[in-house]
Amino acid sequence: xxxxxxxxxxxxxxxxxxxxxxxxxxxxxxxxxxxxxxxxxxxxxxxxxxxxxxxxxxxxxxxxxxxxxxxxxxxxxxxxxxxxxxxxxxxxxxxxxxxxxxxxxxxxxxxxxxxxxxxxxxxxxxxxxxxxxxxxxxxxxxxxxxxxxxxxxxxxxxxxxxxxxxxxxxxxxxxxxxxxxxxxxxxxxxxxxxxxxxxxxxxxxxxxxxxxxxxxxxxxxxxxx
Amino acid sequence: xxxxxxxxxxxxxxxxxxxxxxxxxxxxxxxxxxxxxxxxxxxxxxxxxxxxxxxxxxxxxxxxxxxxxxxxxxxxxxxxxxxxxxxxxxxxxxxxxxxxxxxxxxxxxxxxxxxxxxxxxxxxxxxxxxxxxxxxxxxxxxxxxxxxxxxxxxxxxxxxxxxxxxxxxxxxxxxxxxxxxxxxxxxxxxxxxxxxxxxxxxxxxxxxxxxxxxxxxxxxxxxxxx
Numbered sequence: 001x002x003x004x005x006x007x008x009x010x011x012x013x014x015x016x017x018x019x020x021x022x023x024x025x026x027x028x029x030x031x032x033x034x035x036x037x038x039x040x041x042x043x044x045x046x047x048x049x050x051x052x053x054x055x056x057x058x059x060x061x062x063x064x065x066x067x068x069x070x071x072x073x074x075x076x077x078x079x080x081x082x083x084x085x086x087x088x089x090x091x092x093x094x095x096x097x098x099x100x101x102x103x104x105x106x107x108x109x110x111x112x113x114x115x116x117x118x119x120x121x122x123x124x125x126x127x128x129x130x131x132x133x134x135x136x137x138x139x140x141x142x143x144x145x146x147x148x149x150x151x152x153x154x155x156x157x158x159x160x161x162x163x164x165x166x167x168x169x170x171x172x173x174x175x176x177x178x179x180x181x182x183x184x185x186x187x188x189x190x191x192x193x194x195x196x197x198x199x200x201x202x203x204x205x206x207x208x209x210x211x212x213x214x215x216x217x218x219x220x221x222x223x224x225x
Numbered sequence: 226x227x228x229x230x231x232x233x234x235x236x237x238x239x240x241x242x243x244x245x246x247x248x249x250x251x252x253x254x255x256x257x258x259x260x261x262x263x264x265x266x267x268x269x270x271x272x273x274x275x276x277x278x279x280x281x282x283x284x285x286x287x288x289x290x291x292x293x294x295x296x297x298x299x300x301x302x303x304x305x306x307x308x309x310x311x312x313x314x315x316x317x318x319x320x321x322x323x324x325x326x327x328x329x330x331x332x333x334x335x336x337x338x339x340x341x342x343x344x345x346x347x348x349x350x351x352x353x354x355x356x357x358x359x360x361x362x363x364x365x366x367x368x369x370x371x372x373x374x375x376x377x378x379x380x381x382x383x384x385x386x387x388x389x390x391x392x393x394x395x396x397x398x399x400x401x402x403x404x405x406x407x408x409x410x411x412x413x414x415x416x417x418x419x420x421x422x423x424x425x426x427x428x429x430x431x432x433x434x435x436x437x438x439x440x441x442x443x444x445x446x447x448x449x450x451x
Contacts, residue, residue, distance in 0.1 A: 020307030023295040099307035122314075166296050220270055222296040224308060 013155035025163040025223035030211035043164035057203040058131035059193030065135025086212040092225040097130035111140035232323040236339035236347030241332030253283035260324040298331030306343040335364030346371040353386035360394040402434035
């Protein structure tokens with residue numbers, strides 16, 4: 001069936017696909033609180049910062065998880081968690097990842113490795129990071145690794161922009177312009193990730209880490225992270 | 226779909242200020258001696274409701290979890306219940322075996338309803354001060370909840386609300402499903418509410434609201450036994 005992988009990618013990266021991502025701002029809410037997220041330009045800058053960090057961590061993990069066996073999935077999952085310095089960013093990635101896996105399994109997708117990863121994540125035996133879940137689910141859904149990375153990046157960017165849109169607030173047109181303008185950054189992040197091995201993963205966005213830590217003690221919050 | 230095993234997951238929804246948190250607190254006080262309880266709250270902006278329950282000390286330490294909903298309280302209980310499921314499952318794991326887990330929604334409008342993948346049954350709380358026309362307006366909270374509670378009946382004379390009108394309109398929309406009148410703060414009518422919750426926990430059966438009855442309630446089995 002030609003075109004089927006595209007349809008699968010559209011479905012799992014849709015904001016309606018149940019992962020709970022809409023409850024997460026990945027630190028944006030703390031930037032807002034600090035007055036550093038006041039308009040469209042700020043959101044664009046922070047989204048790019050976030051994407052550059054995903055390029056060398058989540059996307060690398062996704063590629064390493066693609067068609068990997070269970071042992072390798074656990075190893076990559078642990079390595080990816082180690083790149084996430086703050087409690088909220090780790091929890092955001094694993095809670096949305098666990099739900100992503102559960103939602104894929106609920107589709108009726110039959111894949112032994114995917115089921116085993118889903119069960120292990122649910123039992124707390126492995127973090128179940130979202131990117132690792134995408135990588136494990138992609139072959140079962142007929143998606144190629146590149147498609148899966150782009151779908152993951154798009155879903156991440158769309159959910160980040162949606163969070164920023166509500167926080168600032170921006171109109172729907174302005175938010176979609178930002179997302180549209182991020183296309184090149186998404187492609188670049190995907191390309192960059194192809195040049196790294198799982199053992200080379202890193203994330204370097206200290207501003208995000210600091211804000212994410214401050215978010216834990218923020219009094220007024222719409223978002224879990 | 227939810228399985229029959231495990232604790233009853235009971236949704237508590239309703240507009241802002243109708244008394245959802247007060248109801249959960251009162252039910253915990255009255256049922257805490259006989260049932261193992263836990264609660265998830267979906268505050269809109271802060272952890273006010275979770276902290277209220279913690280301060281009221283109606284539940285043992287750790288049994289109240291707060292879930293922020295990204296400004297979308299209805300999405301979090303209806304369309305994408307992921308983060309609520311995470312919280313409910315964590316409570317069920319950490320405090321097993323539980324009998325009953327409350328999932329209190331953020332204060333929302335009349336269009337909100339609970340996903341059958343999140344709760345087995347739900348209570349919808351409105352109050353007389355919101356106007357006696359609310360039941361007539363319908364909406365899934367009024368028509369589809371397994372129990373409708375009209376709260377703050379003591380205020381009815383002060384706000385010109387006619388309880389008989391609310392009762393008549395609720396009956397018309399809810400078929401045989403129960404509507405109970407209560408003043409949660411003063412305890413009036415709470416025995417009946419407690420009785421309904423106790424029966425729901427013990428028997429997993431309730432009368433569906435017939436106007437929009439869920440398909441899986443048609444065969445006399447109140448639980449979602451999939």
